[in-house]
Each structure stands twice: as structure tokens, then as C-alpha cells.
Amino acid sequence: MPRVLEKAKILETQREAEGIHRLVLYAPRIVPTARPGQFVMIRVASEGSDPLLSRPFSFHRLHKDDGLFEILLRVVGTGTRILSQRPPGSTLDVVGPLGRGFTPPSGPGETVALVAGGIGIAPLWALLDELTAKTHKNHRDQLYVFYGARTRTELVPLSPLKRLGVSLVVSTDDGSAGEQATVVEALARRHETGMVPLDRLYACGSLPMQVSLARWASGRGILVEMSLESMMACGIGACLGCALPAVDPEDPQAERYVHVCTDGPVFDPGRIRWDKIQPVMARPLTSASPSGL
Ligand SMILES: Cc1cc2nc3c(=O)[nH]c(=O)nc-3n(C[C@H](O)[C@H](O)[C@H](O)COP(=O)(O)OP(=O)(O)OC[C@H]3O[C@@H](n4cnc5c(N)ncnc54)[C@H](O)[C@@H]3O)c2cc1C
Ligand code: FES
The missing domain is CATH 3.40.50.80 (Nucleotide-binding domain of ferredoxin-NADP reductase (FNR) module)
Incomplete structure (x- = not known):
């Protein structure tokens, strides 16, 4: 899947619940190939360098015909607080779509x-x-x-x-x-x-x-x-910061890691060594x- 760096314009912001905000962004180059479960890295800093790194957010809703996507964010620290306060009309540097999304059900008969x-x-x-x-x-x-x-x-x-x-x-x-x-x-x-x-x-x-x-x-x-x-610095498999311990299907004794940003973020939970996390x-x-x- 091609990933794109795009200046996305914030069209709308809305407080949805305590500490939870929804942003509607116009990103006509990112949206066409985006899938549910994939995510974007959003550079938060408007001026200066705090926070230096981009922050990962999942696609909350995709409106492909209009080139729009929404994120739903919970304010937990500096980056999410700044994002929640960005006004409509401002732009954000966004990279995406990233990662592996959800697999659709195989047929209509599945519950x-x-x-x-x-x-x-x-x-x-x-x-x-x-x-x-x-x-x-x-x-x-x-x-x-x-x-x-x-x-x-x-x-x-x-x-x-x-x-x-x-x-x-x-x-x-x-x-x-x-x-x-x-x-x-x-x-x-x-x-x-x-x-x-x-x-x-x-x-x-x-x-x-x-x-x-x-x-x-x-x-x-x-x-x-x-x-x-997982904590993510790059979102593209370059920093190794998002590694999680995983089961090696070929050798149960071996130590193996998966990268949430490139192997996931969607996983079969049977692959993850929860006891080691x-x-x-x-x-x-x-x-x-x-x-x-
Ligand atoms: C693939 C992916 C998709 C995500 N999608 C969403 C989303 O749709 N909506 C949303 O609200 N959040 C989402 N997150 C989490 C979001 O990226 C973090 O909450 C955000 O980066 C925190 O930035 P901050 O600068 O506000 O917090 P910081 O100041 O960096 O940290 C504040 C606190 O949050 C913790 N924290 C920071 N990042 C993460 C993280 N990735 N996971 C768990 N704890 C973290 C820190 O340990 C610290 O305790 C996603 C994370 C990943 C990896
Ligand atoms: S976030 Fe850098 S390798 Fe996954």
C-alpha cells in the first residue's frame, strides 16, 4: 500500500465525551487506499518542537467519496491536548495509511x-x-x-x-x-x-x-x-520502538518480536506473548x- 505525506486540513472538531474529541480531516491522497484498522502518524507540533515526534491515530471513520477521514482522540498528554485544541481551518502533517488493517469476514453467514x-x-x-x-x-x-x-x-x-x-x-x-x-x-x-x-x-x-x-x-x-x-516514534518500521514479544510458530522456545507499526496494529492475539508484556x-x-x- 502506498503511504503518502499530506497536509491535511481540519474541517471540523467536536468534543464527544469527557476528554474525547473528534477531528474531521480532508486528506484526499491518503483516504482512497485507507482501510479500517490502519492508522496515520500526525505531526502535532504547530510551532517549536514540542512534542518532537508524530503521534499515531487510527482511522475512526472513512468518507472515501469526500476524501475525508475522522480521528477520535483521548487526551492523555501534551500531543493529544494540542491536537484537541487545533481549530478548524488549520493543517496537520499526516503520513498514511500505515500498518495492516482488519481482515473482513469471509462471508455473510458469519456472526x-x-x-x-x-x-x-x-x-x-x-x-x-x-x-x-x-x-x-x-x-x-x-x-x-x-x-x-x-x-x-x-x-x-x-x-x-x-x-x-x-x-x-x-x-x-x-x-x-x-x-x-x-x-x-x-x-x-x-x-x-x-x-x-x-x-x-x-x-x-x-x-x-x-x-x-x-x-x-x-x-x-x-x-x-x-x-x-505500542509506543511509536516512526510508524514505518525504522526505529524498532514498537516491538512486542511474539510467538515464533516454527520454534516455541525462540524469542521473536513483531512490530506493531508494520506487522500490525491488527493481530491475531494468539501470536502475542502477553505474559512477557x-x-x-x-x-x-x-x-x-x-x-x-
Ligand atoms: C496504532 C495506534 C493507533 C492509535 N489510535 C488512537 C486513536 O485512534 N485514538 C487515540 O486517542 N489514541 C490512539 N492511539 C494512542 C495515541 O497515539 C497516544 O495516546 C498518543 O500518542 C499520546 O500522545 P501524547 O503526546 O498526548 O502523550 P504523551 O505525553 O506522549 O504520553 C502521555 C501518556 O500516554 C501514554 N502513551 C503515549 N502513547 C501511547 C500509546 N501509543 N499507547 C499507550 N499509551 C501511550 C504514555 O506512556 C504516557 O503515560 C493509538 C496508538 C497506536 C500505536
Ligand atoms: S514505530 Fe518505529 S519501528 Fe514501529
């Missing part, structure tokens, strides 16, 4: 769920747009969206999701919206009671959520793809939650 934790809704929405466009509205209830956040104020507005006609399950850790559960617990409860049979899962969220989902899905015969994050996450299952997660 598919999207599992989004917090800002993880960002890349999954672009995929949802693609899936709903291919699914007759009478069958969209076979598309499940599990969307969880810590609390109600961190959820982006739900009405556009509801309008799509998909089966939406909302959960919050504190029970202030939807059911009180983690997003993985909400999924597990429905799958294990037979309410949601699943062929394929697409997911994005925090590291604890991803570890939890990877462990739950393992051995259940469900195809899973996850969009993973954060040993604390690899503790035994507890009986604290109904799903055993």
Missing part, C-alpha cells in the same frame, strides 16, 4: 462481534461502517457491538450506533450506563448462555481488556483480531467474576 473498550471504539467504528454497508438492514442485528467504558461520561454518543440497527450492548465498570460489567464480562455472559453465538471477534481497548479477551477467546474456536497499541496480567483466573475472567 460477528466488535468489542470496544473506551477509546478502542475509534478503529472499530470504521470497520462497523464497512460491515453495515455490506449487510442488509434486516440482518444487522446479527452484528454485535459490545462497547464498554469506565463510566457514562466517557462513552461517546450512542445514538449514531443505535441508528445503524446493530445489536448494541453497553457496559460500564461503575454501572452508570448499560450493565455493570467490563466489556469482556458482558460479551462472555451472552456467549456462554448461548445468546450470542460467535464466529469472529474484532477488538480494541486497554491492555488489561485485551489480555482478558485474548485469554477468554483462546480455545473457543472464535477468530479474533485485535488492534494493539505484563507478567502481572498472567495471574491465574479468579472466581471473582461470573465469567471467570
Whole structure:
């Protein structure tokens, strides 16, 4: 896929939830070949050099006919704070599309769920747009969206999701919206009671959520793809900063690394050595939650 450096113009900015902003950018050279799950590197600095590096953001929505894409960003530090304050009309240096996106389902007969934790809704929405466009509205209830956040104020507005006609399950850790559960617990409860049979899962969220989902899905015969994050300096495979420990299919004893920016960010979670990323996450299952997660 050709990657392009383009000066993208910000057409619109919108606060969507607590600390979460949406930017609409005009980038007619980047958008045509972009796929859900791929990302862009955005140079944040408007003047001076802080922050020096570009920052990675997933395509949140793609509007190919208009040469537009959207990003949904959560403010966590200097770069995202500056971006959230850039006014419409200003331009940003953007490189993309980068990385490997989601693989579409192999056929219309598959039952598919999207599992989004917090800002993880960002890349999954672009995929949802693609899936709903291919699914007759009478069958969209076979598309499940599990969307969880810590609390109600961190959820982006739900009405556009509801309008799509998909089966939406909302959960919050504190029970202030939807059911009180983690997003993985909400999924597990429905799958294990037979309410949601699943062929394929697409997911994005925090590291604890991803570890939890990877462990739950393992051995259940469900195809899973996850969009993973890592610290990224270059986004093109040049700095080695985004490497994650991975399973070597040919030699289980060998140390192997994958680059999130070029091998991913979308991965089969079975490829990742989660125990090496954060040993604390690899503790035994507890009986604290109904799903055993
Ligand atoms: C492929 C990819 C796609 C992404 N897509 C999105 C998106 O669609 N929306 C969104 O809001 N964010 C996304 N991120 C994360 C986003 O890039 C970081 O939040 C951002 O770079 C932080 O920049 P900052 O200057 O504000 O924070 P910094 O000042 O650099 O850091 C602030 C805090 O955030 C942590 N942090 C920084 N970068 C990351 C990272 N990549 N992953 C986890 N923690 C990080 C730091 O450790 C620190 O604790 C994505 C990351 C990757 C790798
Ligand atoms: S971010 Fe530089 S190699 Fe991946």
C-alpha cells in the first residue's frame, strides 16, 4: 500500500465525551487506499518542537467519496491536548495509511462481534461502517457491538450506533450506563448462555481488556483480531520502538518480536506473548467474576 505525506486540513472538531474529541480531516491522497484498522502518524507540533515526534491515530471513520477521514482522540498528554485544541481551518502533517488493517469476514453467514473498550471504539467504528454497508438492514442485528467504558461520561454518543440497527450492548465498570460489567464480562455472559453465538471477534481497548479477551477467546474456536497499541516514534518500521514479544510458530522456545507499526496494529492475539508484556496480567483466573475472567 502506498503511504503518502499530506497536509491535511481540519474541517471540523467536536468534543464527544469527557476528554474525547473528534477531528474531521480532508486528506484526499491518503483516504482512497485507507482501510479500517490502519492508522496515520500526525505531526502535532504547530510551532517549536514540542512534542518532537508524530503521534499515531487510527482511522475512526472513512468518507472515501469526500476524501475525508475522522480521528477520535483521548487526551492523555501534551500531543493529544494540542491536537484537541487545533481549530478548524488549520493543517496537520499526516503520513498514511500505515500498518495492516482488519481482515473482513469471509462471508455473510458469519456472526460477528466488535468489542470496544473506551477509546478502542475509534478503529472499530470504521470497520462497523464497512460491515453495515455490506449487510442488509434486516440482518444487522446479527452484528454485535459490545462497547464498554469506565463510566457514562466517557462513552461517546450512542445514538449514531443505535441508528445503524446493530445489536448494541453497553457496559460500564461503575454501572452508570448499560450493565455493570467490563466489556469482556458482558460479551462472555451472552456467549456462554448461548445468546450470542460467535464466529469472529474484532477488538480494541486497554491492555488489561485485551489480555482478558485474548485469554477468554483462546480455545473457543472464535477468530479474533485485535488492534494493539505500542509506543511509536516512526510508524514505518525504522526505529524498532514498537516491538512486542511474539510467538515464533516454527520454534516455541525462540524469542521473536513483531512490530506493531508494520506487522500490525491488527493481530491475531494468539501470536502475542502477553505474559512477557505484563507478567502481572498472567495471574491465574479468579472466581471473582461470573465469567471467570
Ligand atoms: C496504532 C495506534 C493507533 C492509535 N489510535 C488512537 C486513536 O485512534 N485514538 C487515540 O486517542 N489514541 C490512539 N492511539 C494512542 C495515541 O497515539 C497516544 O495516546 C498518543 O500518542 C499520546 O500522545 P501524547 O503526546 O498526548 O502523550 P504523551 O505525553 O506522549 O504520553 C502521555 C501518556 O500516554 C501514554 N502513551 C503515549 N502513547 C501511547 C500509546 N501509543 N499507547 C499507550 N499509551 C501511550 C504514555 O506512556 C504516557 O503515560 C493509538 C496508538 C497506536 C500505536
Ligand atoms: S514505530 Fe518505529 S519501528 Fe514501529
